[in-house]
Amino acid sequence: MKAITIEKFGTADTLTYTNMNRPTPENNEALIEVHATGINPVDYKIRNGDLEEVFPTQFPKVLGGDISGVITEIGSDVSKFKVGDEVFLSAPLDQNGGYAEYTVVHEKYLAHKPNEISHIDAASLPVTGLTAVQTLRDFSGIKKGDNVLIHAGAGGVGSFAIQYASHLGAKVFTTGSAKRYDYLKKLGADVVIDYNKADFVEIAKEHGGMDIVLESVGGDNYLRSLEATKAGGKVPSITHPPGEKEVKLAKSKGIKTDFFLLEGIPSDLDEIAGLIKQGIVKTNVSKVFTFDQIKDAHNQIESGRTQGKIVLKVK
Ligand SMILES: NC(=O)c1ccc[n+]([C@@H]2O[C@H](COP(=O)([O-])OP(=O)(O)OC[C@H]3O[C@@H](n4cnc5c(N)ncnc54)[C@H](OP(=O)(O)O)[C@@H]3O)[C@@H](O)[C@H]2O)c1
Known part of the structure; x- marks a missing residue:
């Protein structure tokens, strides 16, 4: 072959x-x-x-x-x-x-x-859908009315996660460059933050902080994602595990954070297939x-x- x-x-x-x-x-x-x-x-x-x-x-x-x-x-x-x-x-x-x-x-x-x-x-x-569903639903317990920040919204994971979080009734914030604005709004983002011009931590604070941040950029973005999160919030990281600074800040704010690796669970794929069939996710x-x-x-x-x-x- x-x-x-x-x-x-x-x-x-x-x-x-x-x-x-x-x-x-x-x-x-x-x-x-x-x-x-x-x-x-x-x-x-x-x-x-x-x-x-x-x-x-x-x-x-x-x-x-x-x-x-x-x-x-x-x-x-x-x-x-x-x-x-x-x-x-x-x-x-x-x-x-x-x-x-x-x-x-x-x-x-x-x-x-x-x-x-x-x-x-x-x-x-599979990879993007499972990551979005498992980080938001299982790790973070997403619910209606949550402030949810999806980083790199225009990417593979982000494009699924925005649609999914929006469907579940969250207020969806996302980061992306200016040229992605229309794309991100069409996916269902409520607030699009141009990461080249605006500080997402400031914007998060103006909205009372995030309940959940899907951290998919890595490096300094991880610590700043924790700064953007309310006490008791959730920050699944899909790029790398938390370092000392991240662990310390998360502990002081009672934030649940860790590295998250998707699992190839068929019942979750069935759920993703259902979202597609119903036209909820494209x-x-x-x-x-x-x-x-x-x-x-x-x-x-x-x-x-x-x-x-x-x-x-x-x-
Ligand atoms: N742990 C896991 O289970 C798991 C699962 C899936 C993915 N991942 C990891 O998660 C990361 C994202 O995956 P992906 O498939 O979504 O990647 P991707 O599709 O390659 O993401 C590309 C997008 O990222 C955006 N982007 C780049 N830098 C950014 C920044 N500083 N702020 C906001 N947006 C930015 C770009 O938008 P612009 O062009 O507008 O900048 C682009 O649209 C990767 O590191 C991947 O390996 C982990």
């Missing part, structure tokens, strides 16, 4: 086209013909070697956790899915993923793809790359300037 692999850590130039043997599913696994795979910042971070401690890599490595495709073979113990089912999933990142014509995955990660959308759109959802694929454009796709996601999601069309 055709695949894109890395044989060592490095720049986008390490991504190599190759032929590999098609994997065979174990008893609890399904073989999936990959139609599309979402490109995420975690892909280039694994490619660089930056996440080696979190997701140990075996070479040759096939990247790609966001997958949409069709089951073509199942192991003897697979009970909830059959050959021909269209599925979407967030695959575990220490295994081979979706930058290939086929991949195998344990049944416990699979969910039925919503019929209403294409594989391209479905592949844009997908936002800004560019589709063909299989031979993988380096361009990696350079785009690594720029940190992607609007919505980018997806690699595999079939």
Whole structure:
């Protein structure tokens, strides 16, 4: 089968086209013909070697956790899915993923793809949707009337999180550059903060502080997100764990904060599929790359300037 692999850590130039043997599913696994795979910042971070401690890599490595495709073979113990089912999933990142014509995955990660959308759109959802739902609902207990600040609202996670928080009745604040204003308002943001001109901490304070901040920028932004948060608020960080300063400030204000890593839970994917079916959340694929454009796709996601999601069309 055709695949894109890395044989060592490095720049986008390490991504190599190759032929590999098609994997065979174990008893609890399904073989999936990959139609599309979402490109995420975690892909280039694994490619660089930056996440080696979190997701140990075996070479040759096939990247790609966001997958949409069709089951073509199942192991003897697979009970909830059959050959021909269209599925979407967030695959575990220490295994081979979706930058290939086929991949195998344990049944416990699979969910039925919503019929209403294409594989391209479905592949844009798992990582961003699961992150948004699990940080806002599970970590933060979001509720109607909460002041919620979604950083990097125009990015993959932000584009889903704004729609989700708005649907749940939160007052949604978001950070983005000026050119994203219309896009962010259309997603449902109530207050758009141009991070190049305005201080989000000041604006948060003018509104009595945030109940929840989805911290997705990292560095100094983490401490400042805690400054923007009310006593007793919640600050899930999806880029890195809190340092000493963050822990101290969070403790003094009674803020719940920690690094949060998404889990590929199928019932959450079913919930995401439901939000799509009801038209509550819309997908936002800004560019589709063909299989031979993988380096361009990696350079785009690594720029940190992607609007919505980018997806690699595999079939
Ligand atoms: N822990 C987890 O489970 C988990 C899950 C998913 C993602 N993540 C991490 O979360 C981060 C965001 O992921 P993503 O997929 O949303 O990334 P992304 O799609 O690449 O985000 C790009 C967006 O970020 C905006 N941005 C850049 N710098 C900003 C700043 N200082 N303030 C506000 N907005 C800014 C850009 O808007 P402008 O062009 O307008 O600046 C752009 O639209 C990444 O580091 C990713 O690895 C972690």
